Amino acid sequence: VLAPRIVLDRDPQAHLRGLKTIPAVERTADPCIECGFCEPTCPSNDLTTTPRQRIVLRREMLRQADGSPVEQRLLEAYGYDAVDTCAGDSTCKLACPVGIDTGALMKDFRHARHSPREERIAALTARHFRAVEGAARLAVGAADRMGDGLLERVTGFARKAVRPDLVPEWLPEIPGAAPRRLPRTHRPAAVAVYYPACVNRIFGNPDGTPGPSLPEAVVAVSARAGRPVWIPEDVAGTCCATIWHSKGYEAGNEVMANRIVEAAWGWTAGGRLPLVVDASSCTLGIAHEVVPHLTEDNRALHAELTVLDSLVWAADELLPRLEARRRVDSAVVHPTCSMRHLGDTGQLTAVAEFCAEEVVVPVDAGCCAFAGDRGMLHPELTASATAREAAEVTARPFDAHLSANRMCEIGMDRATGRRYVSALLALERATRP
Ligand code: SF4
Ligand code: SF4
Incomplete structure (x- = not known):
């Protein structure tokens, strides 16, 4: 009498009735x-959606009747707000x-x-990557001579004509070409x-940075x-x-x-x-x-490989055997999302501390969302993702800006107006006789 349908209820799902x-x-x-634990880490959280919202929006689509106006609007917006502006860094995981990897889900949607x-075209590019890599280096070299203004106008026009998610925007921070020979x-x-990564075989040091290339x-x-x-000798064409x-x-x-696993096993x-x-x-x-994309035979080859990030190589194998001859006063580091996945952000700091008296890890350091070329496809994503870290970095001068991932360095150059380089370049300089 006092609680009809609550105390005694024939519905076995009564405890869920009325809930979302x-x-x-x-x-x-x-x-x-x-x-919402995933929300603060997400580089798109101030621009479009967070990982939680990406999932909640999918659920809302499913709640809607087929073909309803709300479902249509959600579907239209989801392309940019969720799929295009995901940096794919998987720090949400x-x-x-x-352990939900919303980044992997967005890649499935892509x-x-x-x-x-x-x-088919993407597979063809992979098969002929040696030629693509050579052409990319030539194009970067030629673009360097053309001037930023013209390139910005050309790519801006192409982006309007094709699709901003397919044509990258030219950014003045894109460096010149790497030396042709390793x-x-x-x-x-x-x-x-x-193994010099293909980005380091294509792109050189930031414009105006003297000294050796990263491979040198x-x-x-x-x-x-x-x-x-x-x-x-045969690294060209692999990636x-x-x-x-x-x-x-x-x-x-x-x-x-x-291809890379077979080659690495031989090398x-x-x-x-x-x-x-x-x-x-x-x-x-x-x-x-x-690993998930390997044949069974190549998975067995992969299991025998030891793959080391250059920061781990430097911190564990080189630092104990080197003497710092010239140290700069201060350095700021940019730990990347991949370093967080690999667990080697400590090695970045260790190498930086070897090269500088004072090392700062920004409190707001996070994924720069440059994500290979996503920062060129959607520059607003990197701008939003790096805003807090950039404000912290530009609040004071530093003698060195260090990371260890070329495209993230370009993203941070753009965000801060400073020049980020690999910590291994700084290490070479600090220990040069
Ligand atoms: S994806 Fe994971 S962290 Fe994010 S809201 Fe869902 S359960 Fe929480
Ligand atoms: S992969 Fe990165 S950008 Fe994409 S949802 Fe996860 S944290 Fe956000």
Whole structure:
């Protein structure tokens, strides 16, 4: 009498009646409890949506009647607000108590909207990557001579004519081309195989930065520490596959993932030598992200490899054997999302502390959302993601701005107007006789 349908109720679901429904969406997102722990880490949280909101919006679509105006509007907005502006850094997974990788889900959506023709072209690019890489280096060199204003106008026009998610915007911070030849190295004495990532084979140092290229610096400082490295002659045409993985191009991703593992297995004599990679997102790609896309045979080869980020190589193998001859007064570091996944942000700080009297890790350091080329496709994403960190960095001068991932460095250059370089370049300089 006092609580009709509450104390005694024939409905077995009575405890759920009146509560918000949780329709099933994608299997990876279904365990989401909408707690929001993932929100502060998300680089798009001030621009468009957070990981929680990306999942909540999918649930709301499923609650709507088929073809309803609300469902239509949600679908229209979801392309940009959720899928395009996801940096794919998956730091949401690190924060999520049930391990949901909303970034991986957004990449699945990117894959789903590719036409078979787009997938074929992406796979073709992977198969002929040696030519693509050479052409990219030439194009970057030519672009450097053309001037930023003209390129900004040309790419701006193309973006309007095609789609902003396909045509990158030219940014004045994009550096000139890397030297055509990698430094000469010798295999017999080498204690590690050095794999210069394709971004470091295409892009050179920031404009106006004197001194050696990153590959020259890594080779020199490793030899100086008595730990010489060898660069295989046939690295051109290989890559960590992140270019295809991050855009959801599955066929291209499979081609390159298998190619790099087969090549690395040969270079390292079946895993006898470690493979040192000089860009943290590429280290993450080769060490972990390629695995689900490998053939069974190549998965066995991959298990025998030791893939080291250049920061781990520097901190563990080089620092104990080197002497700092000239240190700068202050350095600020930018730990990348890949370093957080790899667990080597401490090594970045260690290398920076070797090179500078004072090292600052910004309180608001987070993913820069440059994400390979996403920062060129959607510059507003990097601008929003880096706003707080950039404000902290530009509040005072620093003698050095250090990271270890070329594209993130370009993103941070743009955000701060400063010049970020790999910590290994700083290490070479600090220990130069
Ligand atoms: S942290 Fe995980 S469970 Fe919580 S809202 Fe984000 S995705 Fe959902
Ligand atoms: S991958 Fe990055 S941008 Fe995408 S939802 Fe996760 S934290 Fe946000």
